[in-house]
Amino acid sequence: MQKIFAFLFMAVLAIPATAQQAEDANGMFDPQIVFSSDEADLSEFLWIKRPLIVFADTPADPRYIQQMEYISQRLDDLDARDVVVLTDTDPSANSDLRRKFRPRGFMLVLTGKDGTIYLRKPFPWDVREISRTIDKLPTRQQEMRERGGGS
Template sequence: MHFLIFVMMLLPVGQQSNKRVLTIYAQSDNEPQYKQQIQLFDQDKAGLLERDVVVRTIFYNDANANDFRKAQVKDNFTIVLTGKDGGEKYRSNKLLPLQKLYAIIDVMPMRKAEMRKN
């Protein structure tokens, strides 16, 4: 069983949230890059939870084809990190290793404040 938290709706740009959202756009759950990315996330569930990360997956279908165009999905796979402030923090068409994800998040001002608080 894969560790995923599905978020049904993203906040409008600029609206704050108490979570960081990683959106994965893929053609299907059989997409090799999608499967590999989920396996990477499964390796450190605690690290994702500690950083308030939720994973949202959007699989392509005719109804959301426009969303895929807006997200500029390439090579049947795109991953987008949205910060708690609602702004896009990272985008890639390649796998996102946990170390890289954590490095991106851990330098964010909100994350630094969270680490000081804890």
């Protein structure tokens, strides 16, 4: 059974990697938006990106697998909203993110560009709902006005 979960986890991780390597019309690669928590620090994204943090006690957690499937299916929607996804599936590492947000098992956290926590969910959430939450944020409203209502 563990081999099945490991295979599913690897398959889920492969989908974003494939999507991120696709070239756009200018021949440039799409930016990577999914990172492990040990690869990034929240301060790197202040006023630049909206971190969406996915916590789980193991990558085999069915809720984590489902959340990552939701994310991988709609990477473009998240990228259009300046979202970066950080994952943390190792409680024993006691990362800075775990010390700050103190998750218990699975948890989804959305922070704004200013570092404010806008969403905490103990269960997977569809990217459409996450996008609606982001679109209601004052900074996102301002971005949409400045871009002429785009994205």
